Amino acid sequence: MPLKTEVEDKIINQKYQILKVIKDNRKSLTARIKPEDLPVFNQRLKLFGFNSLNELAHDFIAGKFPQITEDRQIDNLVSNTQSNGLKSVLEGGCDREFYERADLKDIYNYYLNIRKFHPKTSHDLVSYFKRFRDQFFTEKVEDIRILTPRMRSKIIEAFRKFGQYYFYRFNNDQCTDLVIKIIRRYSLNVGNTDHGKLYIVDDNYLADKIKLLLEMQGEIGLIIKFGLFSGLREEELVYVHKKPICPNLGGCGCDKLHVVNKPNGISVVLIQWHRGHKKCYFSLIPTKTWEQFRKLPSFDYNPHIKSAHSFMKAKDAVLHFMWLRKAHYNVMCRIMKPFEANILAGRAKTVDAKHYAMYELDLMSNNYVDAWSKFGLNISLV
Secondary structure: EEEEEEEEHHHHHHHHHHHHHHHHHHOOOOOOOOOHHHHHHHHHHHHHHOOOHHHHHHHHHHHOOOOOOOHHHHHHHHOOOOOOOOOOOOOOOOOHHHHHHHHHHHHHHHHHHHHHOHHHHHHHHHHHHHHHHHHHHHHHHOOOOOOOOHHHHHHHHHHHHHHHHHHHHHOOOOOHHHHHHHHOHHHHHHOOOOOOOOOOOHHHHHHHHHHHOOOHHHHHHHHHHHHHHHHHHHHHHHHHHHOEOOOOOOOOOOOOOOEOOOOOOOEEEEEEEEEEOOEEEEEEEEEEHHHHHHHOOOOOHHHHHHHHHHHHHHOOOOOOHHHHHHHHHHHHHHOOHHHHHHHHHOOOOOHHHHHHHHHHHHHHHHHHHHHHHHOOHHHHHH
């Protein structure tokens, strides 16, 4: 009886070993090196933190070794023409399908409905992405460097926004990282802005231009006047014309406009318009101008702002519609402190805007009147 048990045990062990061999489908890899190179090889392994060739092979397959640099990642994308479904070395990403097959309509809807961008802004972002994607993500990216700074800025913004869309749609931030690395490697953003330049604006020059603008009559003259006195962006002008006004001035938290008319003839318009990095907290506007602007039967970028822009260019080649915002900021800086002017321009911290909205509106509206008076304007009567 014990002999039978031993035989059975041997049979069971043999079956277990056979099953183990069948389940283990790993392959053995060998390398032929000279005996004198073996110490050097072992030393190299330890230098990179490995005790055996087996550890090196496992980390190599897992992508932990070697470390891929930014330049190597971008080169891998440029030369990647795989069609067999294998993953690229580019941080686990696949081939160029991630941008070539991007749903442009879905991208546009993301900008318009999720990010709340203006329809024109959304269309421009999609257009620049569609036009330059085969250059930005390939070896032709260097051709973008020869474009004008303004064009490069628009291209960079389009691809940064695409990276944000990709993260929103697929919960994957590798596209955002890749865009940043390409911009940095090829210095696409160098020289795109004039932040390092200094400008001197003469008061007489500014006064002459303002006088020319205020001589314009009719509906176009009103639009130009409102843009100058409010300092609002084009999208913000359309927003404040169409948005209804809430009559509750007791700290209401709704998303409508709230308007407070001050005794000095200035209206404080609480706007709270946020689009991406652009913000507009509130604006100070002459009450008469505000009421006339709100009475316009319709107002939009096309044809109203576009027509005003063309009319200004015809009067003076230097003038354009966005010049009104710059002129407004320059006028405010003559009297207001820099951070006060930045609040009206939407470039201040939210906590500063809340403080002035709650406690310093009278002081700010008086400074607003004084600033325009330096240029001979009784703003309360405009």
